[in-house]
Amino acid sequence: MANGVRLFYEVVRWMQSFVMMRFKSFLLAWMMTAALSSMAQVVPFDTPRCGFSSWMPAPVWEDALLSGNGTMGAMVFGKPHDETIILNHAQCFLPNRIPKQALDQASRLDEIRQLLADGKNQEAARIPVEQSMLEGFGEQHWIDPLVPFANLKVSMAAGNISNYRRMVDFATGEAKVEWEQNGQLFQRCLFVSRPDSVVVLHIRSTGKINASLSLARHQVNWDQWNYINNAIKSVAAEADEKYLSYRTEFVHQWEGNPQGFEGVARVKAVGGSVTVDGSQMVIANADEVLLTMAIEPNYHYHKSLLPVLKERVDRKSSSYQQLLTSHVQVHGDLFSRVKLDLGGGADGALQSEALVLRARQQVSPAIIEKQFDAARYNILSSVGTNPPTLQGIWSGTWTPPWSSGFTHDGNVEVAVSHLLSSNTPDLLKAYMAYHERMMPHYRDNARKLYNARGIYVPAHSSSHGWNIHFSDVWCLSFWTGGAGWTAGILYDHYLYTGDKQYLAGHIYPFMKESAWFYEDFLFKGNDGKWAFSPSYSPENNPANDPSQACINATMDVMIAKELLRNCIEAGKVVGESKAQLKKWNDMLAAMPNYRINDEGALAEWLPAHMQDNYHHRHVSHLYALYERIDPDFVASPSLMEAARVAVEKRMVHRRRENGGEMVFGLAQMGMVAANLGDAQITGEIIQWMSKYYWAPSLATYHNSGNLFNMDMSGGFPAVILRALAYSEPGKVKLLPALPADWKQGAVDGMALRGQVVMNRLAWTPAGLEVTLTSPVDQTVTVELPRAMTAFTTDAKTVRRRSDRLLSLGLLAGKTLKVVVKY
Template identity: 30%
Template sequence: MMNTLLLKYPASWWKGQWREALPSGNGTIAAAVYGAVQDETILLTHEKLWHGVVTEQLPDISDRLDKVRNLLDEKAFFEADRVMADALKESGYAPQIGTPLPLADLKVRTPVNSGFQNYRRDLNMETGEVSVSWKDAGTDYSRRLFVSRTDNMVVMEICSSASVMDFQITLERHTFRDISSPNDTFRHVPLNITTEADAAGWIRYAGRNDDGTDFGAVARVIPTSQENSPAGFKAVEGRLHVNSSRSALVLVKLFVRGEREAAWASLKQELHEQDVDYETLLARHTEEHRTLFDRLTLDLGGSEADHQLSNEELLLDAYQGTASTALVEKMWAFGRYLLISSSRPGSLPCPLMGKWCGEYHGFWAFHMANENLQMIYWQALSGNLTETALPVFDYFDKKLGDFRENARKLFGCRGIYVPCVTTPPSGLLKDIQPHTIHWTGAAAWVGQLYFDYFRYTGDLDFLRERAMPFLRETASFYDDFFTLDEEGFFKSSPSNSPENTPGNFYEGSGMGSRMETTINATMDFALAKEVLTHLVEGGKLIGSDQDELKKWEEMIQKIPPYQVNDDGAVMEWMHPYFPDNYHHRHQSHIYPLFPGLEVNSRSDLRLFEAFKTAIQKRLEIGISEQTGWSLAHMTNVYARLKEGDQALECLNLLARSCVMNNLYTTHNDWRSMGIGVEMEWAPYQIDANMGWTAAIQEMLLFSLPGRMEILPALPKAWSKGSIKGLLARGGIEVSIRWDIDEDLIEAELLSLGKDQEIELGFPESPSRFLHLENGVKQVLRR
């Protein structure tokens, strides 16, 4: 039951039931099951269906950069803040970010006799199958559904223990009653909706998007049990009335960017040729799904009794102060499941709301690259799911031309400028708020994933053909954008430490700020240093030109050293006019410690302690300004600090504040409980789900090329357990089992692809140096 989510309550969030639905997906198409007894809704979505996206020709405002810099030097910060944003607006530039568009609702209406009993809904994360079951007047009912990876369709089975089962089924435009976003919800409602049904068991549905193309679906209903009489179909106004014996199979295929008549004909032919046995289809899908899900297994000691509890019971227990180990394990598995279900080779990356957005104008449903997109993928490489990161590289590589245009027209620079907010299909700047324009670090932070993919896989072709070109472009931007100060160090202006405002401009609210445009945000230099260091390392491996290597090494020497304030904390801005502000959710200046690898307890103990102080201030002083994802980020930071108990406490805080009953995480608590920033609206965001999973993996294994530490941040509560199938940098598969009471810590190492030398560290033990042979397992004990 560890890998099963059990609920005893249906989706119930007022005007937003999709938020509490149970998700299934294959990386491209997705379904969210609400779990209603009488009038069931299954939200259907497709990753390529977006609306409201407006891309315009980006004007050249690069001549305004000098004005911004001069105003900042003159301490005219408020005036400097608006220069570039106002220039874009004055030129008539009015792009629209857009949001995902719900494709359809699959509706199933079941008669009610005396009322439901024995209700439950569950998600089997090992298969991706969502089930809903209940009893009514002595009859058992059930619905099972999954989104097939192998057949690229939604598969549902409807069953009854009665001899004859009646139900109605249709496809409809996603209901307006299920929308509660504070945005302008109805600006881009799809038009020209058509639903057709026929007595042969077919349903055809289509709508028209704002780009003039059609989207839709075809459903086929097939009776699968006919002991007494053949099934009967009656089509009435697009709704199929089904009279079947015991069970029926429903197959649904989706299309986007098509023409409805042609798409309907094509999908009908595909469905006509499909297998019509639920178990056969499930087995075929499960084999591929489990190949991914089962690569990594975790046992932290959660009791079987706790694993039998419903999500609601586990969350209520967490409200008493401590999340049970069973809940910690389920949340880890759920984050893994969500990544597998929303990211696969050839797909788009997973956005902030995952691929199950039920809003017509989703609140922060885009790709946000100043924290959130990166957090979604932190677990991928160490979790041995390297292929799930490929959509990120495809997405950004295809937009390099737009990113070059951004750099040239906004700042007059070579190289690439990646906006922190992007949506398909364009990479041009769409969000023209000052703080998003002035943050120049997105390319570098995304670039970390490029280089880490090489470090984990050892794929030299990827390094040569994809990682190094992306990082070169990023470095070229920095070479042009940075200027030199009086001491010969780089100066970053304008600068932004994502979404934070310095202490002398702080208004007293974590989400509100007066001014975010600054000089020399620490994160700017941490990112630039990492890019250049990776270029030098990678360049030596692939034989880059010596002049090029020398150029990057010289640039590294011009990066100013990190600064420490009077509190002993690393400063967020390397400029005397901008004091620290601990009241904020972002932890951008902690980057060299995490997610970067520059600072650790062995590299620079003084800096290591200064980063520790900085994160402690964020939690102690700024607890009321945190969010779901910031608590997940803190957990990862405390793992790097080897503070296992404090890392677990951050997960406890997250469980009490920002986890819904289906275990989705929210941006913030909406109930004024004092943990986290107060907002009237609490957007669902998938990033904290993913960050939770990454944090547990970080707590159990830390790796650098040629070095790894076993159980670096093990909490006292996890005294016995195991994890099998982690991936370490250098391409080493790692399995660990431990029993602290028995003084047992054992690690099994398997080098994949090469012989190598490594340094291995166990807790409270001297390091040992090992030679690992390619493909040969080694088992070591502390």
Template identity: 30%
Template sequence: MIAKYLLGIALCICSLTYGNKPSKQWITWSALPATCWEDAFVTGNGQQGTMVWGSTQKERITCVHEELFIRGWNKHLPTVAQTAALLPKIRQLIRDGRNNEADSLITSEAERQLQKMGATQRWPLIPHPAFDLCIKYLDNSQVLSHSYRRQLNMESGEVTIVNNGRKEEIFSDRIHNVNVIHLKADKKEKLQIRLNLEETPGRKGIHFEHNLDSTFQTINFSTQQGWMTCHADYRYDYGGYDGIAKVTHQGGNMTSNGHELYITNADEVLILIRIVPRDGKLIPSNISAIQKELLGLPTNYQQLLQPHKEVHGEMFRRMQLDLGQADGWENTPIEQMLFDIHQKGITPLFMEQIHAMGRYLLISSCGKYPPPLQGIWGGGWKPAWIGGFVWDSNINLAISAAAMSNLPECAESYCKYVEHLLPGWHLNATNYLGCRGFLVAHYNDPTNGYLTHFGQSFPWMCWAGGAGGNIRPFYEYAMLMGDDIMLKKRVLPLYREMANFYEDFLVMEKDSLYHILPSISPENAAYGTNTWLSRDATMDVAIARDVFGILLELGKKFNLPEKDLKEWKHYLTHLPAYRINEDGALAEWIDPSYLDVYNHRHLSHLYPVFPGSQIRKDKGEPQLRDAAKKALDKRFEFDTSSAHGLIHVALQAARLGDLNKIKTNLDRFSRRHYVYNSLVTSHDPEHQVYNLDAVLSLPRLFMEMLVYTEPGKIELLPAWPKEYADGKVNGIRLYGGHILNMKWEKGQLTEAGIQAGKNEFLNIVYQGKTKKIYLKEKEVYHIKF
């Protein structure tokens, strides 16, 4: 009986909150220095941050800012080619099976126009570090000691390094927008140090069409008593940046010599660093104004830390996964933890740490922009794939945990960024395809959104589904916050514009169905072809279904005119049906002339499973559910080397109830050396290519294993293997704005509490049984089993 399984729902005055007190549980540590920047613990306040690495005698603190980019041309140029007039011919060529000719026609014409405009490169920009703060210890007593320890406190955002009693403390202040570095002598020895700012090494040669040797018109470093500065002007783009370091000390003396500061016999040194981008070639240096602001800041480290710690810590504690590993955090260095997973596979300690790290990195790297491939960090000048903002899965995965893990600030970072890009996306749609609405640029300059990245075989201007897929996080964010105002004022208008796009772009053919022509399935080409250009890619059709389905949902919710609802339903019901191929798998292209290629890291055609929600283990037509499982089987058998590809498979497996794939891919991920000693992930095995996609999306995977949520329904423990650790979780956001806290043992739910975000009925599913309850806003419901 359901009554026996779910004993009842009782109001209680206290919610189930766990982990709200400061704890050593959230401090990861190492007994060894970070000898390369990839192993550096990172700090960040969303805008700027640091990477702390080097030897015990010479520390390098690489300073970064989210708005520093090498560009090939002035970012203010409206560089969008006009190819809409070619669209009828492109369509006919594709109908005739001459896809390569269609590809060449549109990409060569767009290339010709952009070259004429001065947009000479197809890889638009490269993020880069600002500079390094170098700290040289001049005494010989500070060799690596048995007491050496470097640590990252995720709850406060502090990196601390202790050696022989000497201490370094670093954080990126959210209140005053500075990087703070505090050096403190031990009881026996005074500080004898040399400080200087210098360019981060490695800016040399050609990288993705950019000549790094000619990045700057000028870059100058200077030093005067108590100050170090950097002033940089870009060569090809208007603007540059200033970096200012204010240095104060307690005890001892300070002298300047050339570009260096020497501090001798000091008890403490405090360094405040602010990086300020300049947009405009004629804008003068901001150094004097910034110096004046820095002079007004506290000179006491704790006075700076405490207000930052309160803000950062409150965000970090809102949602936590606790698998009972507090002792492991305190007693296990990061190298030992990673050795253990390489040998044994995933462990509870690693799950707890990597989940916390994913949220820490999200908090620390969401500012004006959401995280690109490397977040705001990077200690080199040649990031893979230009370290860019990539819209066909990477940004979606990177921000997938934001709203669900109770970080609306991070979700806002994404949404405001997209809203900022909309004028550029409008121009893309108008110029490239002759349509209203939006067309996403696969890689774009974050200041404008113009589509300039494409080439022969990858004509991104033909990716119709990009915009619809990348506004879905708006819908999910509003639903998880229970924010009907956002749904009506921000989400609904975006989806209306997407309906306009489809009204202009869809092509009705003789079968009386609307087809997507041209189309792309990122980043895959059908068997026997050498271009991504196609028709009716399953992802594109799935996104169109998603758009019209959400419009109908919102239309009913907000009592929109019947005429609009009828029109949206017409389009929804006249899109092509998904195809099941000869292997019984959901096909990647609906047109049977396009043959599936399974050995690929992208899972575009499984969009209806995740991030969409059209197909699930208990949702959608049975034959489509089976076909989706078969398609996932094929990708799983391929066993991608891409870390984010492994996590993506596991996310879709959680929706389809396939625990074996989750366990296997987490085991693959754990054993292949994807995780640096910084707890940041690489894209490929054996620490190849610094990349945050995996670490940022793992928290979403763990949450999907613990709870599935959709409008009016949740399922508890849908995909948590019983052999995985017992634990508790607090602060997961559910659709409707509700908050879930939960405990489990041996895979069985023992306790759950829901704090209601609004008045509504909610179906709670657990182990195949359902209980419907009515929630009242702000009240807390304690569910016992």
């Protein structure tokens, strides 16, 4: 009996095991079938809610779709049959020569200063050029240009095309292309992953995929071959049944700079075959294709990185969706931190080519919203290893304008100008990191140009930080404001975040060395005030003098004063010595006064004999109103009025040219106008920037209608955010320069100085509501744009101080909402 029971249970257990095994097999088969079915269910893309669609492939690289992770970038033309994807790397600056250090201008500094004192400005400007020739420069030198790493070529069978679209999804970072051909839907999706640091390309279709893939050198024009052969030693493109690879070695190599670049793409074809034809990978009858590619600089080119890169891409997921999900968690978080809502409208659904044309006819709220998102997307995609170059992280040419490096007398500062107010302070750390890497070169500049301690940031840099670019017209070795301006932007990071550790470990050392430079550079004039000689107001000359060389440019004085004030503030936080703080205080007390000219405008140069030249693209002498308003101006109505007059004088030039060239200067003037509370001019500038400076890819231009450039992608959101709120620690001014036609709207997630996030600011003609959050207990004074009749709030820590002032007691981690009625 016992044996029979035992046998019965053994049979039952066997049957259970058999059934479970069969069930698992069934489940696995069902899952595989479902997955294959899902792959086969390729449906047309939805137009992205945050993004745009386009009806035609890019005719030129400037119109390509953009994607990037701050280290690598991709430019997608979107051609169905013969696709080119330009691949970029943030450090791919092509060395034109072994760089020289800064010239020994210090040995002739006394001579330069005497010539300037005698009014012989042009003769003074010739000294650095003459000295450079004595030192073997031979010609004017340019910084190394940002160039393409390689092109990814995708060839597919030709056929009649219908229902073509290409698009970019700002929220995911994807550049997508789709079309129908012979009853078959084809799709290509690309993004550059932040967490995985790879370029990802996915090809799928409702039918079979036949394609050839290869990596190749970017096209060289016939008149560029001498230039290329003098700079590039070798290139090598290879393919096997699993990988594509590309290597390029530079001719000019020096310690600390890449000797070349290498890239590896792993290609996985699902359900098809792969063969090799030379450097091409040929894929036949695949259900889908997934390419993942890594690109790295090689500092020791004799030791190839290809084995390491192959291991890296092999470790990445083979699922496009998994890679995308991981990327969106990082990229999507950055993009979504701030949102502008002006009411939307039908224009938001326009294809990008139509949107650009419609903007030229009539700017609408929906167009402003789209451009606000596009600009922020362009910059966050460019920031990671470095801040944005003139072209962000992208280059589709061997000879980019101004070498597409970092121009520190305005361009890069505008490119990063919205990163803090858009609540992405983590991105500004790339700006700090670049400058930290260049510190040894900056110290060389200070010593060799001015026999000074500390640091000197040149007007132009890329692969190195030595000041090598100047001429007797553009006397850039006379401009001393680069380090101080950089320090001001970095100190603002602390004012927004309150991060004392980052201040002490990174920002303050840079600030302190910037101030040391002025300790050695400045000397007392006959009036007992500090003299700035030589000096330079970027790219402008007085109306009565053809030379840009000068003494006491207003901008130089403003930068030095701001730096010293900031160093005193920061020094007290980090525990600087009393002796050092006193020295900076004493220096501040002896700074020269600003000048108001005979027309009532703030003068661009302090010497009274220098006449202002209003017909110019820069507004350097308004530096004190770019970011945090200079306390000298806050305390002086006459200086504020003089700044307003200076803006009006420059606007004559801009109105004559309908915005005109060099949009970053326009953006700076928009920031100044917003900080002056001039809603009319702020709105006029926003209109110009919206109308004239956008490509069909929603990249931005340097000039009206031409010249691919990312400065305005930084400046456009910055001007808008400054129009909506101005802040200092403990103070917020709401809607200081709201354009008249923005009757209602909202901004969510904007950051304010003093560790405050404005979760929401919404306004109508009848009033506004504002919600603030702070990680620390603090009291904030809020200034309203109009007198209020009443306010409501659930908080017990809100007090009415006047018809336009509220005192808000913020509690750590708690949101506080106030509704105001006018």
